Amino acid sequence: MDNIRILVVDDESRMRKLVGDFLKKNGYEVLFAGDGEEALDLFFENKEISLIILDVMMPKLDGWETLKEIRSYSDVPVIMLTARGEERDELRGFELGVDEYISKPFSPKILVARVEAILKRVTSHEEETLQIGDITLDKMAHQVLIQGENIELSFKEFELLEYFMENQGVALSREKILNNVWNYDYFGDARTIDTHVKKLRSKLGEHGQYIKTIWGMGYKFEVNNE
Numbered sequence: 360m361d362n363i364r365i366l367v368v369d370d371e372s373r374m375r376k377l378v379g380d381f382l383k384k385n386g387y388e389v390l391f392a393g394d395g396e397e398a399l400d401l402f403f404e405n406k407e408i409s410l411i412i413l414d415v416m417m418p419k420l421d422g423w424e425t426l427k428e429i430r431s432y433s434d435v436p437v438i439m440l441t442a443r444g445e446e447r448d449e450l451r452g453f454e455l456g457v458d459e460y461i462s463k464p465f466s467p468k469i470l471v472a473r474v475e476a477i478l479k480r481v482t483s484h485e486e487e488t489l490q491i492g493d494i495t496l497d498k499m500a501h502q503v504l505i506q507g508e509n510i511e512l513s514f515k516e517f518e519l520l521e522y523f524m525e526n527q528g529v530a531l532s533r534e535k536i537l538n539n540v541w542n543y544d545y546f547g548d549a550r551t552i553d554t555h556v557k558k559l560r561s562k563l564g565e566h567g568q569y570i571k572t573i574w575g576m577g578y579k580f581e582v583n584n585e
Contacts, residue, residue: 363478364388364407368398368425369414369440378412381467382474395420399428408435410474415441423455430456434501436477436514438470453554456513459541480518489524492582493566496524505566515540516559519552523570523580532577552577 365387369375372393379389390405392398396419402408411429415422426437438459453460459473489496495504501517503510512520522540523531533552541551556578560567571579 363409364390364405365474366390366392366398366401366405366408366411368392368395368411368417368422370394370417371414374414374440377467378470381471385471385475387474394418395422395425398425402429402433410436410438410477412438412440412470412474415439426455426457430513434511434513434517438473438477440465453515453551454558456515458514477514489521491524491527491580492569494520494524494563494569496521505563510562512559512562515555516562519555519559520563523578527580527582530573530576530579534577536577 363386365382367375367378367382367389368391369378370393375391375393379391382389390401390408392401394417398411398413399420402411413422413425417425422439422441426439429435429437434456436458437456438461439457440461440463442463458477461470461473487498489498493506496502496517497504498521503512503517503520518540519536522536536552556570560570563569569580569582571581573579
């Protein structure tokens with residue numbers, strides 16, 4: 360796992376040490392920040408950060424504002440930590456581009472497993488390009504083009520579009536999408552997918568109509584040839 364660098368952002372030194380120790384034990388290089396401002400300084404100084412673990416409640420600059428700033432420049436995977444278990448916090452996180460969401464208290468082993476799952480998906484894409492309609496998805500470059508114009512997607516939005524395009528014309532239930540795109544025992548509900556689909560459609564503009572809603576079931580990616 361050489362050169363896989365993870366930024367852990369939490370104002371509690373005990374939590375930083377707990378998470379950091381588990382990550383280091385699994386071979387990762389770890390950077391630490393105690394607040395949002397310090398996190399942004401480290402992020403922009405270190406271009407090789409592969410993933411960020413970000414707490415919500417912090418002094419100076421909270422997790423939400425820190426995430427907004429990061430998403431203005433990068434689609435680096437972000438796991439959000441929060442002491443709150445309220446659904447609206449989770450939905451807000453997904454709206455802002457969170458890739459995974461974990462509520463405190465949590466098992467460090469589960470956190471590491473989710474880190475490994477994300478990084479595995481990031482690094483295991485084969486050199487392959489998908490072309491459907493006006494949309495081109497380059498797995499290796501992690502890039503989406505519409506008629507030659509680059510479309511900025513979050514890590515999870517990219518994975519969702521990739522899954523849709525690989526299953527063109529297939530009716531996909533929300534459960535199947537969760538199992539294949541989130542790829543772990545996710546204790547959420549359909550609104551997680553619906554939130555991502557809404558954001559993805561918006562970013563695809565008029566091509567968002569390629570994602571058809573199948574009422575009572577899920578979605579289907581389909582291009583109408585007229």
